Amino acid sequence: MDWNLLHSFLAIARNGSLNGAARELGVNHSTIFRRLNLFEDTLSLRLFDRLPQGYKLTQAGEELLRQAEQIGDAFDALERQFTGQDFRPRGVVRITAPNNIAYHYLPAWLSQFKALYPEIKVELIVGNQDLNLTRREADIAIRATANPPEHLIARKLADINxxxxxxxxxxxxxxxxxxxxxxxxxxxxxxxxxxxxxxxxxxxxxxxxxxxxxxxxxxxxxxxxxxxxxxxxxxxxxxxxxxxxxxxKQGKQSHLWLLLHPDLRKVERVKLLVSHLQRCFSEDPRLSSRGDG
Amino acid sequence: MDWNLLHSFLAIARNGSLNGAARELGVNHSTIFRRLNLFEDTLSLRLFDRLPQGYKLTQAGEELLRQAEQIGDAFDALERQFTGQDFRPRGVVRITAPNNIAYHYLPAWLSQFKALYPEIKVELIVGNQDLNLTRREADIAIRATANPPEHLIARKLADINxxxxxxxxxxxxxxxxxxxxxxxxxxxxxxxxxxxxxxxxxxxxxxxxxxxxxxxxxxxxxxxxxxxxxxxxxxxxxxxxxxxxxxxKQGKQSHLWLLLHPDLRKVERVKLLVSHLQRCFSEDPRLSSRGDG
DNA sequence: AAATCAATTTGCATATTTGCAAGGTGTGAT
DNA sequence: ATCACACCTTGCAAATATGCAAATTGATTT
Structure with missing residues (x-):
């Protein structure tokens, strides 16, 4: 059995919607949609009734949830033990963002990140200039554009109206x-x-x-x-x-992207900051959040 | 956290080798290798010492194993409840195999399969003729060849010396x-x-x-x-x-393949039989088992 | 000392999963 | 009745995981 399917099921049950589960797990809502359907197919069971108000657990879903919660709690405990104290990611992450994002959004969020990971040093490079991510002039770039560059990994942060x-x-x-x-x-x-x-x-x-x-x-x-x-x-x-x-309405919509070099996607401290920023952007009401950043 | 990484870790710990874990989880040993390395990178911990005799748990690995065993047991219980009684896969699966495989290997294995899934009916078509998997003349074909057809999904079962x-x-x-x-x-x-x-x-x-x-x-x-x-x-x-x-030595080595049409790879009863046969082939000493079917 | 064996590791191609964007649906507000 | 909003679903392309085959390594056997 694919254990991550249960993880996704648990997140939907906790949040009541695909969007909510997506935010919790840091994936796209369509990914949650597919995982749930795969899980139900695998079990030959309906775990949720699809209502206009959202996803509601069926009887079988309620039964499964009891055990899923225990497993989820066990994973939480395990993660606390193995990633809280023993695991202290450290090192430098360089992020570049346009002036306004750098001044009015990132400071609060980066201080939250600092509290979570005291040994990661974030260097913020303010401005919109084309830095070379291949040469590590920055690890993460936040840019407003309609077309992100193809040699970089691009994650959509927000629509900009x-x-x-x-x-x-x-x-x-x-x-x-x-x-x-x-x-x-x-x-x-x-x-x-x-x-x-x-x-x-x-x-x-x-x-x-x-x-x-x-x-x-x-x-x-x-x-x-x-x-x-x-x-x-x-x-x-x-x-x-x-x-x-x-x-x-006469303004052309564009998008805020988080860009990074493919080689950095597995670097733990970079991954952590990327996840953190995606969550912050998706939850901030000032931007037209995609709800699944 | 990717919950499947813990699953792979548990399988290695239980079996003492990548090959053993691969057999248990029905994946390639190189997949287990990569999952373990990803898990250790994610945790920034070494979970196993790599010895010539195989993989031996480190102290951190021993500690993790205690919790992993509990989670594994919880999954086992969950699977028994949700796939043992509520989930009874049924339907017909047609398999074709060359004469000798059909006479001397499959009968024992298919009877084991029948015990596990009493409501799946397996139809065995003996012979080496080119059946059309696209037209459902067979769902699964076992064939000895050096070059499996490209329009079908091919899984290596054994090397044939x-x-x-x-x-x-x-x-x-x-x-x-x-x-x-x-x-x-x-x-x-x-x-x-x-x-x-x-x-x-x-x-x-x-x-x-x-x-x-x-x-x-x-x-x-x-x-x-x-x-x-x-x-x-x-x-x-x-x-x-x-x-x-x-x-x-003067005979040209060939390979036994399990072939199936791409559309059937997600059909549960077909998946179950494919997994069962892969395990049986990998564990049978009569063929040069690849140890990771 | 050399050959054989078993297990691990790695490059490349293939398979599968996932994200993006857009369409569809139902509810609530105007 | 219409519009806006939030959520769900799906096609396609991109990203990631995985399998295959082969190379590497160390132990064992000859």
């Missing part, structure tokens, strides 16, 4: 359309930035409302923070001093 | 060479059979010793059984009424 952002003090609104935006001071783009879909649309429809321009998203965000006007920003640019007022 | 066989009453010998064979009555080949490597060598070096000929291996085996002379036979032709006197 565009939003309309204002200063934190901006009064509550129920959304914007092109007409209501026309009456707002707007931060526009210049230089190469003007080619982005969101800003091309802005130029076409809202050129007269633009009161300031910048060629850098961080600068646009800063201007919005200080109340110079509303800024169109991808959601990974948000921070606690900005208020997300609406979704900008 | 050639041997020199005599009647069961033949006096003990310490082996043969070309000179000592010259003084023995030999069974030769005719027709297409004469093209086989073993028989070509026989014609070149021992033509004068040939006292009878046949174009069929079963017929040659029968002649040897009744003492007409010694026969050169591939080892899968042996039976309890024949005595293997020596290995024939």
């Amino acid at each position: 565009w939003g309309i952002y204002g200063a934190i003090e901006f009064p509550p609104v129920t959304g914007f359309d092109v007409n209501s935006l026309r009456h707002q001071p707007l931060i526009g783009a210049e230089g190469a930035m003007a080619n982005l879909t969101a800003f091309r649309w802005q130029e076409q429809h809202l050129k007269d409302a633009i009161v300031a321009r910048a060629n850098d998203l961080n600068a646009m965000a800063a201007m919005a923070e200080y109340g110079m006007g509303l800024a169109f920003l991808p959601d990974d640019q948000q921070n606690p001093r900005l208020k997300r007022l609406d979704t900008l | 050639w041997g020199i066989y005599g009647a069961i009453e033949f006096p003990p010998v310490t082996g043969f060479d070309v000179n000592s064979l010259r003084h023995q009555p030999l069974i030769g080949a005719e027709g297409a059979m004469a093209n086989l490597t073993a028989f070509r060598w026989q014609e070149q070096h021992l033509k004068d010793a040939i006292v009878a000929r046949a174009n069929d291996l079963n017929a040659m085996a029968a002649m040897a059984e009744y003492g007409m002379g010694l026969a050169f036979l591939p080892d899968d032709q042996q039976n309890p009424r024949l005595k293997r006197l020596d290995t024939l």
Whole structure:
């Protein structure tokens, strides 16, 4: 018997959904879906009723769960003993991320990681420049792109939609359309930035409302923070001093990827950080979580 | 944690070797090798000392084994409950095998299988003809060949060497060479059979010793059984009424394969029979067992 | 000392699992 | 009634595991 099938069964039972189980085990929800079906086929038993509200244990499933829990507890105890004290992963992991992710997301998460693994040293390289992962200039890269490079392993962290952002003090609104935006001071783009879909649309429809321009998203965000006007920003640019007022449907969605070199995928400290970040991204409401990062 | 890694560790600990663990779990010994190494890397622990005599548990391995045994026992209990009574695989499995395998190997093994799974009906089709697995003329085919067909899934069952066989009453010998064979009555080949490597060598070096000929291996085996002379036979032709006197190095080694159609690999009753036969072949001393079927 | 044997280790190809993306479904909010 | 959302299911491509065959190693036998 494939012991991991029971592991997946247990996670579904504990979480009540494929998505929840996927988060717990750090795999894709479609993987959990297939493992459960394989398990049921192997046993010739239905373990869950598929309800619109989620997966509900059948009678056979309830019986299996009692033993699965014991086995699960035994594995937990075993892992605590063998990976808690005896196993102290150490070493350096270098991670690079764009400015905003580096400033507003990673610090909290990396401090959580530090608490879990005190002997792993994380080096954070801020910026969006093309570092060479083959030469170990960074071990992990977080990048926003529509097309991750093919020579690297890519894991999707989040979808990035565009939003309309204002200063934190901006009064509550129920959304914007092109007409209501026309009456707002707007931060526009210049230089190469003007080619982005969101800003091309802005130029076409809202050129007269633009009161300031910048060629850098961080600068646009800063201007919005200080109340110079509303800024169109991808959601990974948000921070606690900005208020997300609406979704900008005219912005082209992109994706945040975690990239790493294939040779590092089995390095334990890298694996641990990758798993940790995937979980943090999937649970953070600020980004359109995929729920199964 | 990948729970199957513990399963593999437990099997090695129980059997004392990669080969033994492989037989128990029905996988290749190299798979067990890799799983153990992955497990040790994951835990950053050495679980076994690699000695020439085999794998010996380290202190950490002994500690892990205590908990692994409990988990293993829990899985065994779970499997008995969920696959012993509730799960009764049923249906028909058609298997085809060459005459000698069908007469002298399969009956015992299929009766063992019947005891384990009383509601699976096995249909045995004797012969070497090309049945169409795609049209379900047979579900499983056992065939001796050097090159299994590429559209089928092939699992190696055994290497087939050639041997020199005599009647069961033949006096003990310490082996043969070309000179000592010259003084023995030999069974030769005719027709297409004469093209086989073993028989070509026989014609070149021992033509004068040939006292009878046949174009069929079963017929040659029968002649040897009744003492007409010694026969050169591939080892899968042996039976309890024949005595293997020596290995024939001049015979071209071939292999016994278990073949099945890709669509059937997930059908439970087929999987069960495939696993059962692989184990039986790997444990039978009459064939040059690969030790890891 | 050389040959044989059994077990381990490894490169390469194949098989299988998994992730991604998208479609489908049902519920709840508007 | 329509839309948005969350979850489930599936096709295809990518990633990973595994099997096969052979090389390596050390012990045993000749």
